[in-house]
Amino acid sequence: MENSKVNIGLFGFGTVGEGLYNILKTDSKYCFRNICVKNENKKRSVDISNILSTRSRIINNSNINLIVELIDDCVVSYEIVKSSLLKGKNVVSANKKMIAYNLKEIINLQKDNGGTLLYEASSCGSIPIIKCLEESYGTSIESISGIFNGSSNYILSKLFSEDIDYEYALNLAQERGFAESNPLSDVGGFDSLYKLVIISYHAFGVIANPDDICVFGISNIRIDDVKFAKKHGCKIKLIASSRIIDNKICMSVFPKLIPSSNDLYSVENEYNAVLIDGKYFDNHYLSGKGAGAKPTSAAVISDIVSISKGYRYSNCKIDESLKLSNDFILRIYLRFNCIKDIAAFNFVDTIEIFNGSATNYIIGDIYISDLLLLKKIIEDNDLFIMSLEDVNL
Amino acid sequence: MENSKVNIGLFGFGTVGEGLYNILKTDSKYCFRNICVKNENKKRSVDISNILSTRSRIINNSNINLIVELIDDCVVSYEIVKSSLLKGKNVVSANKKMIAYNLKEIINLQKDNGGTLLYEASSCGSIPIIKCLEESYGTSIESISGIFNGSSNYILSKLFSEDIDYEYALNLAQERGFAESNPLSDVGGFDSLYKLVIISYHAFGVIANPDDICVFGISNIRIDDVKFAKKHGCKIKLIASSRIIDNKICMSVFPKLIPSSNDLYSVENEYNAVLIDGKYFDNHYLSGKGAGAKPTSAAVISDIVSISKGYRYSNCKIDESLKLSNDFILRIYLRFNCIKDIAAFNFVDTIEIFNGSATNYIIGDIYISDLLLLKKIIEDNDLFIMSLEDVNL
Numbered sequence: 001m002e003n004s005k006v007n008i009g010l011f012g013f014g015t016v017g018e019g020l021y022n023i024l025k026t027d028s029k030y031c032f033r034n035i036c037v038k039n040e041n042k043k044r045s046v047d048i049s050n051i052l053s054t055r056s057r058i059i060n061n062s063n064i065n066l067i068v069e070l071i072d073d074c075v076v077s078y079e080i081v082k083s084s085l086l087k088g089k090n091v092v093s094a095n096k097k098m099i100a101y102n103l104k105e106i107i108n109l110q111k112d113n114g115g116t117l118l119y120e121a122s123s124c125g126s127i128p129i130i131k132c133l134e135e136s137y138g139t140s141i142e143s144i145s146g147i148f149n150g151s152s153n154y155i156l157s158k159l160f161s162e163d164i165d166y167e168y169a170l171n172l173a174q175e176r177g178f179a180e181s182n183p184l185s186d187v188g189g190f191d192s193l194y195k196l197v198i199i200s201y202h203a204f205g206v207i208a209n210p211d212d213i214c215v216f217g218i219s220n221i222r223i224d225d226v227k228f229a230k231k232h233g234c235k236i237k238l239i240a241s242s243r244i245i246d247n248k249i250c251m252s253v254f255p256k257l258i259p260s261s262n263d264l265y266s267v268e269n270e271y272n273a274v275l276i277d278g279k280y281f282d283n284h285y286l287s288g289k290g291a292g293a294k295p296t297s298a299a300v301i302s303d304i305v306s307i308s309k310g311y312r313y314s315n316c317k318i319d320e321s322l323k324l325s326n327d328f329i330l331r332i333y334l335r336f337n338c339i340k341d342i343a344a345f346n347f348v349d350t351i352e353i354f355n356g357s358a359t360n361y362i363i364g365d366i367y368i369s370d371l372l373l374l375k376k377i378i379e380d381n382d383l384f385i386m387s388l389e390d391v392n393l
Numbered sequence: 394m395e396n397s398k399v400n401i402g403l404f405g406f407g408t409v410g411e412g413l414y415n416i417l418k419t420d421s422k423y424c425f426r427n428i429c430v431k432n433e434n435k436k437r438s439v440d441i442s443n444i445l446s447t448r449s450r451i452i453n454n455s456n457i458n459l460i461v462e463l464i465d466d467c468v469v470s471y472e473i474v475k476s477s478l479l480k481g482k483n484v485v486s487a488n489k490k491m492i493a494y495n496l497k498e499i500i501n502l503q504k505d506n507g508g509t510l511l512y513e514a515s516s517c518g519s520i521p522i523i524k525c526l527e528e529s530y531g532t533s534i535e536s537i538s539g540i541f542n543g544s545s546n547y548i549l550s551k552l553f554s555e556d557i558d559y560e561y562a563l564n565l566a567q568e569r570g571f572a573e574s575n576p577l578s579d580v581g582g583f584d585s586l587y588k589l590v591i592i593s594y595h596a597f598g599v600i601a602n603p604d605d606i607c608v609f610g611i612s613n614i615r616i617d618d619v620k621f622a623k624k625h626g627c628k629i630k631l632i633a634s635s636r637i638i639d640n641k642i643c644m645s646v647f648p649k650l651i652p653s654s655n656d657l658y659s660v661e662n663e664y665n666a667v668l669i670d671g672k673y674f675d676n677h678y679l680s681g682k683g684a685g686a687k688p689t690s691a692a693v694i695s696d697i698v699s700i701s702k703g704y705r706y707s708n709c710k711i712d713e714s715l716k717l718s719n720d721f722i723l724r725i726y727l728r729f730n731c732i733k734d735i736a737a738f739n740f741v742d743t744i745e746i747f748n749g750s751a752t753n754y755i756i757g758d759i760y761i762s763d764l765l766l767l768k769k770i771i772e773d774n775d776l777f778i779m780s781l782e783d784v785n786l
Contacts, residue, residue, distance in 0.1 A: 023673065120529070126674035128529030135528060135704065136513070136521030136695050263680075266659075280416065280691035281519035284681040287656075288674060298673035302529045309707055311528065316702065 004065075006308050009058040010035045011080055012071035015177075015293035016094065016121075018046055020068070020300055030304070034058045059083050066307060068300065069093040078102060085109035085117060092303040094121035094296060097185075100194035100210050103201055107315050116312040118303040123195040124148055124272040126295035127288040128302065133202040133276075134313055140278045143243035144203045148195040150270035150291025151179040151186035152218050152238045157268040159226050160235050166221050178270050178291045189217035189238060189253040196240040196251060203276070204242065205317030206249050208324045214372045215253040220384040224359035225335055232393055234259050236386060237267070243277075248325040252368060255386040257333065262390075326369035331388040334378075335361045341381045346370050363388065398422060399701050402451040404429045404473055405464035408570075408686035409487065409514075411439055413461070413693050423697070427451045431464075452476050459700065461693065462486040471495060478502035478510060485696040487514035487689060490578075493587035493603050496594055500708050509705040511696040516588040517541055517665040519688035520681040521695065526595040526669075527706050533671045536636035537596045541588040543663035543684025544572040544579035545611050545631045550661040552619050553628050559614050571663050571684045582610035582631060582646040589633040589644060596669070597635065598710030599642050601717045607765045608646040613777040617752035618728055625786055627652050629779060630660070636670075641718040645761060648779040650726065655783075719762035724781040727771075728754045734774045739763050756781065 008024075010017060010032055017035075024030040034052045052058060059067065059080070067084040069091060071077055077095040084091045086109065093099065099106065099119050106117055120130050124146070133141075147153050151173055158169040170187070173179035185191045193215045200206050218238055229236045239256040242249055258265050263285045267273040272290025277283050289295040329348055336342050337360065347364035354361050371385070378385055401417075403410060403425055410428075417423040427445045445451060452460065452473070460477040462484060464470055470488040477484045479502065486492065492499065492512050499510055513523050517539075526534075540546050544566055551562040563580065566572035578584045586608045593599050611631055622629045632649040635642055651658050656678045660666040665683025670676050682688040722741055729735050730753065740757035747754050764778070771778055 127677060128525055131528040132521055132525055135524040135699060140691065140694070278691070280687045280694065282682050282688065284520060284679070286677070286679050288677040294673045295675065298533065298671065301533070301673065306528060309709065314702055 006030045006066050006304065007033045007064050008304075009033055009061065009064040009067050011055070011058070011067070011069045013037050013044065013048070014070065014072070016296045016300065017070045018044075019293040019297035020070070021046060021048065023297060023301060024304075033061065033064050055080060056083070059087060059089070065090065066304065067091045068304065069095065070300070071095070074098045074101070081106065081117065082109065085113055085115045088113045088115045090115050090307050091117045092121075092300055092307060093117060093119045094300060096122040096191065096194035096198060100197035103197070103207050107318070110312070111315070116307055118307055118311070118313070119198070120303050121296050121299035123198050124274060125150060125288065125290035125292070126298045127272055127274060127286050127290070128299070129199060129274050129286065130202050130313070131306070132286070133199065137203070137276070137278060140280055141203045141276060142279060143241070143277045144199060144274065145239055145241035145243070146274035147237055147264055147267050147272050148192040148199075148240045148290070149186050149238060150272055150289070151183065152189075152192075153267065153271065154178045154269050154291070155187065156218060156236055156238065159221065160230070165223055166219070187217050187219045189215040192238060192240040192253045196242060196253060199274075200242040200249070200251060202313070202317070204244065204249060204322060205319035206322045206324065207318070207320065208249070208251060212324055212326075213251045213253070214326060214368050216255060216375075216378070216385050217253075218255050220379070220382055221255065222335070222359075222384060225384050225386070228333065228361065229257055232257065232391075234391065235265055237264055239264070239387070245328065247322070249322055250326070250328045250368070251324055255384070257386055257388050257391045259391050326367070326372055328368050329365050330368050330371070331363070331365050332371075333361055333363050333386050333388055335359060335384040337381065337383075341377070341383055344374060344377055363393070398424060399459050399697065400424050400426045400457050401697075402427050402429070402454065402457040402460050404448070404451070404460070404462045406430050406437065406441070407463065407465070409689045409693065410463045411437075412686040412690035413463070414439065414441065416690060416694060417697075426454065426457050448473060449476070452480060452482070458483065459697065460484045461697065462488065463693065464488070467491045467494070474499065474510065475502065478506055478508045481506040481508045483508050483700050484510045485514075485693055485700060486510060486512045487693060489515040489584065489587035489591060493590035496590070497600050500711070503705070504708070509700055511700055511704070511706070512591070513696050514689050514692035516591050517667060518543060518681065518683035518685070519691045520665055520667060520679050520683070521692070522592060522667050522679060523595050523706070524699070525679070526592065530596070530669070530671065533673055534596045534669060535672060536634070536670045537592060537667065538632055538634035538636070539667040540630055540657055540660050540665050541585040541592075541633045541683070542579050542631060543665055543682070544576065545582075545585075546660065546664065547571045547662050547684070548580065549611060549629055549631065552614065553623070558616055559612070580610050580612045582608040585631060585633040585646045589635060589646060592667075593635040593642070593644060595706070595710070597637065597642060597715060598712035599635075599715045599717065600711070600713065601642070601644055605717055605719075606644045606646070607719060607761050609648060609768075609771070609778050610646075611648050613772070613775055614648065615728070615777060618777050618779070621726065621754065622650055625650065627784065628658055630657055632657070632780070638721065640715070642715055643719070643721045643761070644717055648777070650779055650781050650784045652784050719760070719765055721761050722758050723761050723764070724756070724758050725764075726754055726756050726779050726781055728752060728777040730774065730776075734770070734776055737767060737770055756786070
């Protein structure tokens with residue numbers, strides 16, 4: 001559809017959808033043919049016409065040559081994207097959970113039916129990480145990691161810059177619009193996880209099931225943990241990471257102790273950042289805003305422009321022989337309440353046990369596969385776990 | 394030539410050419426059909442066959458489907474790239490000066506003859522800045538700036554971390570292989586200038602003549618200037634910058650006072666970094682190694698992989714109505730020896746004049762167009778100039 005008019009069918013008119021609409025409505029190259037919303041009668045700050053709540057009428061409208069899908073519901077998002085791709089339509093989506101769980105199918109749907117799906121806005125807000133990985137690195141990447149969630153990074157920033165507790169910091173994030181009213185996906189690490197699955201596919205060609213990956217979030221963090229980090233001149237950041245070790249891929253999301261020498265140490269508030277390590281270029285660092293309506297709209301617009309130029313992901317790195325493995329030993333800090341909390345932890349090596357009047361912690365080496373089985377114990381007993389990989393205490 | 398063998402005609406076998414050869418020689422997808430060197434009989438650490446010194450035999454060889462041009466000489470580079478593109482061949486080049494001075498012609502040569510030219514390695518070493526700008530930003534960029542030269546950044550880093558003078562720091566850079574035996578292009582700001590012209594084309598569509606742009610380098614810097622910066626909690630970095638102001642584009646290369654709050658403050662040694670500001674995404678930051686054989690080879694390889702997938706720059710941003718203007722006022726620091734040195738400087742406003750026993754400087758506002766005319770006076774009288782834009786002293 002190069003040079004011709006882009007007739008958009010837009011699903012979802014939340015902050016991102018509305019932001020997008022406001023930016024593109026004055027550009028004659030774009031026309032919002034139909035906008036599909038859950039509630040047709042809801043009062044809106046923008047006066048939009050062509051509202052429809054029947055999805056199929058938009059997808060089946062042959063005058064619409066681009067579907068832009070910006071809704072939260074993962075199941076509905078899947079249905080919209082699938083039926084659009086089945087009709088060979090071009091689609092832009094920002095739904096990271098839907099994409100992470102359905103990568104293989106959406107690749108095949110594009111291959112079989114000719115449509116294109118782009119989803120830059122799904123990962124790290126406005127940072128053009130997916131196109132970067134698609135176009136610039138070949139097979140030379142060895143690891144990719146970073147701060148992929150703006151909401152939890154905002155909370156962690158506040159914990160380190162102000163003398164407040166987690167609950168208060170979460171409230172601040174919600175007031176500023178950086179965290180959802182149900183913050184579980186952000187602070188539980190799942191939002192980072194979905195982005196990690198998508199980014200790792202474009203970096204390594206791996207198709208990983210999000211459910212197989214070890215994920216710990218920040219919701220159990222206490223001031224004692226912040227104090228521990230500060231004492232060692234470090235900050236705590238929620239880090240998503242993939243690295244190739246012995247032809248296997250190790251993927252995880254962990255709170256991690258970050259020393260001041262690390263580029264990620266100074267990434268604050270709603271910013272995201274990505275570190276890429278590779279054979280020849282050593283290391284690259286990218287950062288930018290990872291949360292908020294405008295940065296997300298910017299990424300959606302970049303996809304709309306690309307798709308109208310005929311751009312598509314090559315999907316040429318796909319490597320089904322590259323398998324996820326959790327058989328790796330990780331050094332962790334585990335803050336606990338009483339000794340029975342850690343009875344089930346099968347440490348390969350114990351470095352330090354601290355029992356204080358206010359806080360207790362253990363530092364030790366443990367298999368990630370073991371941690372995966374201990375997730376419920378950690379959550380139920382209000383334990384806080386963080387990775388000490390890459391830091392010498 | 395997707396999926397088929399890439400038959401390479403390689404021009405130049407210096408550190409980058411040799412690095413590239415060593416990386417790709419074991420990959421059966423690539424074949425170095427011919428390697429063109431200046432001196433066929435020179436002793437080399439690598440045993441290469443198929444050496445030729447007749448350029449036309451390589452370019453005219455119909456079995457060669459990719460020309461990789463990695464030579465220093467700008468005129469020869471132009472001849473190779475032009476005759477290859479005239480034959481509709483695909484070309485990868487790293488010669489920033491040649492590209493900066495011939496942008497319009499090489500765009501037209503591709504359009505008229507069907508070949509593709511990629512040149513990611515020309516700008517900021519391994520950072521994939523050109524592909525990023527091509528694929529991810531549309532027309533939303535407002536300014537782009539950064540540290541584009543690893544050699545001069547290495548020298549500046551040493552001046553700030555060790556108590557040494559410019560000559561000694563330059564020697565260190567040369568010993569480490571980060572500066573050429575003739576360092577003028579690096580320390581004079583010209584290397585940054587050529588990269589700025591290329592990057593600005595891909596950011597804004599502007600085609601600027603390098604000779605029209607105001608460029609000052611770091612070769613006149615003295616310990617007094619370093620002390621001045623340190624006193625204000627700042628570092629000095631060589632900054633290339635383009636920004637849109639009132640539908641014109643202001644482009645320049647200046648040493649610049651950088652406060653610690655700026656992302657560029659912590660970019661050290663051979664690293665390069667790019668800051669991109671835009672309407673919707675606010676700001677992005679990218680960094681990576683900008684000098685050395687391996688990072689440059691990595692960028693060349695990324696281009697070879699892209700070109701074999703059919704990738705080409707869209708050249709769709711081209712905007713000949715966007716004109717370079719030097720009619721902008723800049724606040725500068727100018728260190729001088731005696732008052733007659735600055736007699737010709739037509740300051741719009743003078744903020745501060747300092748006359749000390751060891752050093753004299755003036756801080757004032759001046760038109761960039763006036764500075765352009767004063768370049769010879771500044772160089773001949775050993776004056777040091779730096780931009781104080783964006784810093785409050």
